[in-house]
Amino acid sequence: MNLDKWSIFSLLNPEFKSKIRSAFVFGGGSEAFVITESDDVYGLGQNSCSCLGIDSTESTLEPKKVEELCGKKVKAFASGCGANVVALTEKGEIYVWGHNKFGELGNEGCNTKVPGLLPGLADVVIEEIACGGHHTLALDKDGKVYGWGQNNNGQIEYTLRANSSRFRQIITTIGVKKIKNIACTNSASFAVSHNGKVYAWGNRENGQLGLPHDTNISQPFKIPGFDNAIIVKVACGFSHVLALSDSGNIIAWGSNNYGQIGIGSKSNVYLSPVRTATEIERVVDIAATPDCHISAALTLTGSVYMWGQYRGHSVTTPMLTPFKLMSDIFASFAKPAVMNSLLPIWTEDSLSVIASLKHAFNDPNTSDLTIMVDGKLIYVHKGILKIRSEYFHSMFKGEWKECCKSPLEIDKFSFPVYKAYLYYLYTGIIDIEPEAVLGLLELSNFYCEEGLKRKCEQIIKSRITPENAALLYVASVTYNTRFTKVKKSVVKEQIPIALLGILAVCFFFIYLNKVLSLLNKRGCFCCIESSKNS
Structure with missing residues (x-):
């Protein structure tokens, strides 16, 4: 990300x-x-x-x-809307801190400004954590579920009559089941068993428990309506739930006031689980967060889809995005812009193929071809040159005797120009002094590099100043002279029309610079006329 x-x-x-x-x-x-x-x-x-x-x-x-x-090698964070935070380490330890009005820290009601280990879990290895608005679930390596925090809707369990300021194992109904995944909406809890069934408990509002009635349920129950689907993961929004089956299908239920279920409307009539996102290919991952009303899915081929609340708008059916990561959806469209989990960060250097190629350019340790220009060596890779240049592609087919030489000697162009050309093949970037760009333009014509030629023309136009106009003019004359030995018909094709405009601009700047110098010496505009008369 x-x-x-x-x-x-x-x-x-x-x-x-x-x-x-x-x-x-x-x-x-x-x-x-x-x-x-x-x-x-x-x-x-x-x-x-x-x-x-x-x-x-x-x-x-x-x-x-x-x-x-x-x-401590933290591998996961989770947070509630009351600014309570839970951190999970690779060792399976839980640290808690922040807001604790409803017992969200599970530490007997002790407020803390700094992370502290959750007491009582010293011998338990936790593998997953999830936070609702003011309650937390934890899943250990043996498939047992623990909960603590607010319990006003039974989101911890029915045996409690108040909020739980101490963690407790949730033993009713799912106590004998081995759980592999947990998740929370703002005020309800969910667990997926190892045989692919989904259990829910807590607030029933907007059908987030997957049942078409208005009664809160404080005892975990198996949600009906999945037929033969085997669920591998659930992801929760504020009050809607997505479930991913092992066959790559998405089943959803709960609030749909922003189209977050993905059924083509904002109707809340689908309180029970319904198959959604049926028009997209096999899904391999899903994402949602209790902080917003967005749903996201990643397909087998790497396509990312989104639906739900889109910066004040409603997307009621899955929409293909240009993103490669589901996290980009939450960064760009979620309100508020939060993360659904702890996400790995890749710098531009680690993400970019171009950055890797840039690092490989002129590296004698990895190159398989050396090019010599003006007695200086440049270290390159045949495979890259073949892919990026038609000229080198033809050369390395074995038809040219030059392809077997190492170093390969180049005498048609200067070292700065040729090095800039090879660097361009690796990175797509032109790195050369302004007065040498015309030489690179000559090379691009010689090697029929149309893309490079267009870039050279753009650079020349953008870099002309009174200070370098004369140098560019001299260079352009040199460039033109090198082609005087070529047939006139070929010259017309080789010299770009843009060069004529460039020369005109060069002359203009030279003339303008002389006029400005004259004005500075004489001190008034009328001196131009007097200079003409003289």
């Missing part, structure tokens, strides 16, 4: 930003955690209820280190 898509990171120091390897944006998009390549954890943003874990109540745009989490 590209960090620049999230506005909260826009003021970060570029050097610091380059060291970030994962990030989590929460709290209405106004707060975030980042983990660096050295496993240091930093918090930044509004810091509501001390949710940044930096032992302070002050907001900060400058990342502050979360000492208690540094070096």
